[in-house]
Amino acid sequence: MNVIQNWGKYFIFLSGTVRNREPFRVYPPLIIDEMVKIGTNSFLIVAIVSSFIGAVTCIQTADNLVSPLVPLSVIGTICRDMTLLELAPTFTCVVLAGKVGSNLAGEIGSMRITEQIDAIDVMGINSSSYLILPKIIAACIMIPALCILASFLSLLGGYLVGVFGDVITPTDFVSGLRNGFRAFNVFFALIKSFVFAFLISTIASYKGFYTTGGALEIGQASTKAVTNSVIGILIADLLLAQILI
Amino acid sequence: MIEIVNIKKSFGDKQILGGVSAKFQDSNNSLIIGASGTGKSVLLKCIVGLIRPDEGDVFFDGRSLYNSPSKVVKAIRREMGMLFQGGALFDSLTVAENVRFPLDMMVAEMLDSEKTDRVMHSLERVGLEQAAHKRPAEISGGMRKRVGIARAIVMNPRYLFCDEPNSGLDPMTSIKIDELISEITDEYKMTTVVVTHDMNSVMGIGEYVMFLYNGLKEWEGDSKSILHAESQALRDFVFASKIMEGLL
Numbered sequence: 001m002n003v004i005q006n007w008g009k010y011f012i013f014l015s016g017t018v019r020n021r022e023p024f025r026v027y028p029p030l031i032i033d034e035m036v037k038i039g040t041n042s043f044l045i046v047a048i049v050s051s052f053i054g055a056v057t058c059i060q061t062a063d064n065l066v067s068p069l070v071p072l073s074v075i076g077t078i079c080r081d082m083t084l085l086e087l088a089p090t091f092t093c094v095v096l097a098g099k100v101g102s103n104l105a106g107e108i109g110s111m112r113i114t115e116q117i118d119a120i121d122v123m124g125i126n127s128s129s130y131l132i133l134p135k136i137i138a139a140c141i142m143i144p145a146l147c148i149l150a151s152f153l154s155l156l157g158g159y160l161v162g163v164f165g166d167v168i169t170p171t172d173f174v175s176g177l178r179n180g181f182r183a184f185n186v187f188f189a190l191i192k193s194f195v196f197a198f199l200i201s202t203i204a205s206y207k208g209f210y211t212t213g214g215a216l217e218i219g220q221a222s223t224k225a226v227t228n229s230v231i232g233i234l235i236a237d238l239l240l241a242q243i244l245i
Numbered sequence: 246m247i248e249i250v251n252i253k254k255s256f257g258d259k260q261i262l263g264g265v266s267a268k269f270q271d272s273n274n275s276l277i278i279g280a281s282g283t284g285k286s287v288l289l290k291c292i293v294g295l296i297r298p299d300e301g302d303v304f305f306d307g308r309s310l311y312n313s314p315s316k317v318v319k320a321i322r323r324e325m326g327m328l329f330q331g332g333a334l335f336d337s338l339t340v341a342e343n344v345r346f347p348l349d350m351m352v353a354e355m356l357d358s359e360k361t362d363r364v365m366h367s368l369e370r371v372g373l374e375q376a377a378h379k380r381p382a383e384i385s386g387g388m389r390k391r392v393g394i395a396r397a398i399v400m401n402p403r404y405l406f407c408d409e410p411n412s413g414l415d416p417m418t419s420i421k422i423d424e425l426i427s428e429i430t431d432e433y434k435m436t437t438v439v440v441t442h443d444m445n446s447v448m449g450i451g452e453y454v455m456f457l458y459n460g461l462k463e464w465e466g467d468s469k470s471i472l473h474a475e476s477q478a479l480r481d482f483v484f485a486s487k488i489m490e491g492l493l
Contacts, residue, residue: 020315023353115333118295119396122406123347124322130350 013206016128017136027134034138038100039146046146047153049095053087054079054154055161062167072168076176079158084185088151090237093196096143097229101204104135105225108208109218117209132205136198143197144190151189192240199232246271247404247436252291252301254284261287262298263460269438274430274450276468277440279457280482285440286408288457292438293327293406294318305404323351326397326435328407328426332389334381334396341377344368344395351400367395371425387418391425398429405430407439411446423449444483447471456482 061078108131111117120127155177162168168176204225211221247269254262261284269275279285290296292303294310303310305321313321334343341364348360355363368374371391376384384392390410397405407426411419427450430437439446447454451468458478466474471483 020319022350025353026350114331114336115329116335118290119327119329119333121295122293122322122325122327123350124319124325125350 009210010202010206013128013132013209014202016126017133018129020126021129021133022125026130027137030130030134031137031141034134035142037103038135038138039142042096042099042142042146043149045095045099046092046150050088050092050150050154051157053091054083054157054159057082057087057154058158058162059165059167062162072172073176073179075162075168076158076173077179078176079155079162079173080177080181081185083151083154083158084189086237088154089147089189089192089196090233092147092150093143093193093200093233094230096146097196097200097204097233098226100139100143101200101225101229102222104201104204105208105211105222106218108132108205109211109221112209112211113214113218128209132202132209135205136201139197139201140194143200144193147189147193151186188240188244191244192237195236195240196233199236200229203229203232246306247292247438248304249288249292250302250304252288252298252303254287254291254296254298261460262291264301265457265460265462266301267455267462267465269436270453271436272430272434273436273452274427275436275438275453275455276447276451277438277455277457278442278447278482279463280442283457284460285442285457289406289408289438289440293325294322323400324403326400326402326405328390328393328397328405328410330409330412332381332386332393334389334392336381339378339380340373340384340392341365341368343381343392344399347396347400363399364395367399368392370398370429371395387414387422390414390422394422394425394429398433401433403435405433405435405437407437407441409441409443410439411441411443416445419443419445420449426450442482 057079058075061075062072065072065074108117111131117127117131120130159170159173162173163170207221207225207228211217248267250266252262252265253260265288277285277288287296291298294303297311302312305324308317308321310318310321334340335346338346344367345360345364348355348363352360365374365377368377371394373388373391373395376388376392381389381392405426410422410426414422423446426437426439429435439450441447448468451471454466454468454471455462456464456476456479458476464474464476464479471479474480474483
């Protein structure tokens with residue numbers, strides 16, 4: 001029953017962000033502010049994680065390709081498909097669930113505890129729309145952008161380690177990247193990252209928005225935001241793979 | 246005038262408010278008093294619409310808060326100012342930006358310079374024009390309350406609500422905050438409702454006092470008659486302080 005109640009509360013919360021919105025002029029500066037917080041502040045961690053993941057993928061794929069009948073360019077192909085289909089969108093979003101999700105839940109949770117959200121409500125402002133909607137829109141713009149960046153850096157990491165580690169020649173790697181390329185995979189990665197961004201921002205905001213208690217509960221809300229977002233991402237990942245591939 | 250009619254509220258099996266009715270007159274400081282846990286803050290939150298009561302309604306000059314179209318409710322809310330217990334200032338904004346926030350959100354047609362003038366006027370009114378560029382974390386608890394008052398009055402509200410304005414303050418600052426609330430009520434001709442358990446506030450600014458006990462209105466009257474009230478629960482509350490005994 002509790003699970004059903006939570007789902008219902010989550011959807012009511014979501015509808016509250018778009019019903020009785022504030023005037024349009026209010027949102028652009030808030031969205032830009034959130035885009036900077038989500039995007040710029042996550043750039044470094046995404047860059048580090050994705051380039052190392054790409055590098056490791058290249059080395060491990062090469063290590064497993066022992067048959068002389070398999071051309072080395074397959075390393076590039078495997079790196080490309082793994083990056084586009086799974087590593088860049090899913091792994092990046094799992095990392096961002098930790099960073100952005102906990103940040104959002106903590107920020108909104110502390111606003112709730114210190115009555116800042118009540119202050120907004122008393123002024124006649126729709127607090128969920130004013131506080132949450134810009135975060136959702138910003139996340140849905142910036143997280144796919146970060147996933148595109150992650151894809152590029154992951155492949156670059158694989159290329160650099162492969163070439164400078166004498167694992168593969170530049171020609172073989174690039175040829176592997178081009179072999180059998182399906183543009184749909186890029187589209188698929190973008191759809192995934194968009195869905196994951198929506199899940200991270202809404203689940204984290206929801207957890208923060210309904211925080212009650214004090215500092216301890218803010219920490220618990222952040223933790224729940226991360227774990228629930230990661231579970232949501234994994235379930236959505238499976239469903240999208242089933243539906244779209 | 247604000248009229249509350251038969252407000253009832255329970256959380257789970259626990260009844261917090263068992264049907265409270267009262268009238269708060271214009272240009273008056275109305276105080277809701279009572280011991281901790283008697284439902285004062287819950288009642289205040291029901292009055293401002295932060296908690297929906299299970300039963301009952303609140304009327305602001307005849308307009309229902311809980312049974313009106315959303316446009317009317319929004320209009321009522323925009324005539325409210327509220328001072329929260331901890332100030333509820335936005336950490337990321339400066340003092341001036343905090344006070345300006347309602348203007349930015351609700352008044353599109355006002356020029357920037359006019360908004361700045363109103364913000365500075367409100368800050369001057371609470372004696373904090375020097376702190377305009379400071380962040381809430383850089384000012385004291387008493388100053389935060391005064392910023393809260395400045396933010397509450399910047400829209401020239403008709404109704405002012407204060408949730409324990411003296412909590413956590415020293416006696417001198419408490420008296421200053423009380424005086425400020427009283428002066429502002431007269432100046433802006435507002436209907437002011439203060440939730441407190443501070444007897445200094447009751448004796449200092451209480452023009453109408455309502456005593457809550459176990460979620461019910463136990464007594465109502467003015468601050469002078471409170472000393473001679475017959476309710477034992479009220480007498481226990483009022484004369485818990487030795488200083489109050491001396492007033493008799």
